[in-house]
Amino acid sequence: MVRYEPANSFETPRFSGVRTFMRLPNVRDLENADAVIVGAPFDTGASFRAGARFGPEGIRSVSHLLRPYNPSQGVSIFEHLSVIDYGDVPVVPGFIEESHERIAAGLEEVHRAGVVPIVLGGDHSVALPELRAAAKVHGPLALVQFDSHADTWDAYFGKKYNHGTVFRRAAEEGLLIPESSIQVGMRGSLYGSTDLEASRSLGFELLTTGEVKELGVPETMDRIRERVGNSKTYVSFDVDFVDPAYTPGTGTPEVGGFTSLEALELVRGLSGIDIAGCDIVEVYPQYDGPGQITALLAATVAFEFLSLLAGSKATAEKDGEAVSRSE
Numbered sequence: 001m002v003r004y005e006p007a008n009s010f011e012t013p014r015f016s017g018v019r020t021f022m023r024l025p026n027v028r029d030l031e032n033a034d035a036v037i038v039g040a041p042f043d044t045g046a047s048f049r050a051g052a053r054f055g056p057e058g059i060r061s062v063s064h065l066l067r068p069y070n071p072s073q074g075v076s077i078f079e080h081l082s083v084i085d086y087g088d089v090p091v092v093p094g095f096i097e098e099s100h101e102r103i104a105a106g107l108e109e110v111h112r113a114g115v116v117p118i119v120l121g122g123d124h125s126v127a128l129p130e131l132r133a134a135a136k137v138h139g140p141l142a143l144v145q146f147d148s149h150a151d152t153w154d155a156y157f158g159k160k161y162n163h164g165t166v167f168r169r170a171a172e173e174g175l176l177i178p179e180s181s182i183q184v185g186m187r188g189s190l191y192g193s194t195d196l197e198a199s200r201s202l203g204f205e206l207l208t209t210g211e212v213k214e215l216g217v218p219e220t221m222d223r224i225r226e227r228v229g230n231s232k233t234y235v236s237f238d239v240d241f242v243d244p245a246y247t248p249g250t251g252t253p254e255v256g257g258f259t260s261l262e263a264l265e266l267v268r269g270l271s272g273i274d275i276a277g278c279d280i281v282e283v284y285p286q287y288d289g290p291g292q293i294t295a296l297l298a299a300t301v302a303f304e305f306l307s308l309l310a311g312s313k314a315t316a317e318k319d320g321e322a323v324s325r326s327e
């Protein structure tokens with residue numbers, strides 16, 4: 001079987017070559033892939049700044065810094081996982097619903113092939129077609145959302161589809177299992193005192209940044225794992241979850257947030273969860289700082305997601321060996 005892995009950085013240095021994610025081959029062969037990196041270059045759903053259409057490009061460019069072994073998770077990703085950079089899903093600039101249809105159709109093929117997508121956004125509105133595609137194949141999913149906003153407005157300027165209404169629409173469409181879903185990190189100014197109540201009335205658990213600070217990282221991870229249980233899970237990571245000191249290049253930054261280290265620790269805490277798909281959204285390279293720190297954080301979160309998938313596969317391989325030995 002073909003196994004897809006990054007270019008060897010001892011033959012050609014990391015700064016060389018065409019900018020795919022982590023120097024993975026850019027192919028469309030789903031048959032021999034376990035996971036794909038796929039861009040959703042769309043920002044028509046944004047309510048404030050624009051520019052997330054360049055997010056996938058920015059993340060890919062800086063991802064060449066990443067090396068294949070993850071010491072924090074103790075896993076050499078590509079020994080267990082065949083991964084490709086699948087390119088981008090098609091979008092129609094300026095048209096939300098049409099883009100969502102194309103994004104969902106593109107991602108449905110990935111799920112049908114039994115492959116896990118890691119989607120690079122794009123504004124957060126792309127999570128709706130992601131969830132439509134995943135739920136079509138896997139049924140309703142648990143959601144773990146890291147975000148400073150709940151994105152559960154009913155409408156904005158009377159319009160139902162944008163990056164602030166995603167998870168209300170997803171719940172209404174039956175794409176999620178609300179009692180297994182959790183939103184983490186909400187903070188910042190709101191339009192009204194009841195804004196966050198919307199999430200709870202949809203059945204989600206919601207932990208504000210203040211609540212996470214009080215609980216601490218380990219207990220927050222326990223709360224997430226308990227909530228999700230054994231359900232197939234979609235993980236959505238909005239980079240505005242992190243303090244804008246670390247992620248200035250985003251659409252609606254909120255100060256007083258998490259450090260990059262706390263964010264990575266929380267993501268690593270998802271080990272063992274049955275991940276059907278994930279995304280990293282709201283990267284706006286034109287607002288990024290020198291050194292492309294926002295894009296680098298996003299690329300590193302994608303790397304942690306790949307490591308989680310590789311870790312699960314390594315465990316399954318070990319269990320499989322144990323079973324075949326005992327037979």
Ligand SMILES: [Mn+2]
Binds near residue numbers: 124148149151163238
């Ligand atoms: Mn969001």
